[in-house]
Amino acid sequence: MKIGVISDVHGNWQALEAVIADLGSVDMVICLGDTVGYGGNPELCCEEGIRAGWSTVLGNHDQACLDLNVLSWFNERAARSVRITKERLEPRHLDWLRGLPERAQAEGALLVHASPRHPLHEYIFDLPTAAANLAEAGPRICFFGHTHLPGVFQREDAGQLTYTYRKGKVRLRTPALVNPGSVGQPRDGDPTASYLVWEPDSGSVDFRRVNYDREAAKQAILEAGMPPSFASRLDLGR
Ligand code: ZN
Secondary structure, X not given: OOEEEEOOOOOOHHXXXXXXXXXXXXXXXXXOOOOOOOOOOHHHHHHHHHHHOOEEOOOHHHHHHHOXXXXXXXXXXXXXXXXXXXXXXXXXXXXHHHOOOOEEEEOOEEEEOOOOOOOOOOOOOOXXXXXXXXXXXXXXXXXXXXXXXOEEEEEOOOOOEEEEEOOOEEEOOOOEEEEOOOOOOOOOOOOOEEEEEEEOOOOEEEEEEEOOOHHHHHHHHHHOOOOOHHHHHHHHOX
């Protein structure tokens, strides 16, 4: 069985289209939230999520579109992008987002946007935070997003917790925290779209990067009236 794992699409339709083409034939697609926000075509990204029937969880940007009261968590430019995003979405897109759970499961793995203990608001950047969340998740694989940094937290034979920044195929040890990186707004200095393919039977993940039409994505951001920095950062992958 092959499962595509994507996260943080952030309204970047051009990146999502390229990832879908690169994925080829998979048995299912998991989406770890933040389907909208920052990008110029959130409506097309929601449409694809609905059409394809991804197993999707709620992200903090998705939630903000549903409840503008949580915008106090956002900086001013991100809040502006949420307001513009909300205007572009049709009622059925908002209904779809409203129906998304904060936690879900697939093939025995836990799915969250940010972290097992705080599904919408915690960044897992360091080993202590990862250790606490591994304990919370229990003995299973957990896929998460939110940091936009692809990689794996897991224990070595001696029990020592390590972090592996994305690199091709990685054999997973249970438990593990696995982040596919961001489709629509990578922040690891590589501007290509990031995602992974998980093979539960062999217990491995394959981190992948895909080029996409960044000029069109930047144009869509500017045309939507989003802050111009959201366009220029796509070239930097930051
Ligand atoms: Zn995000």
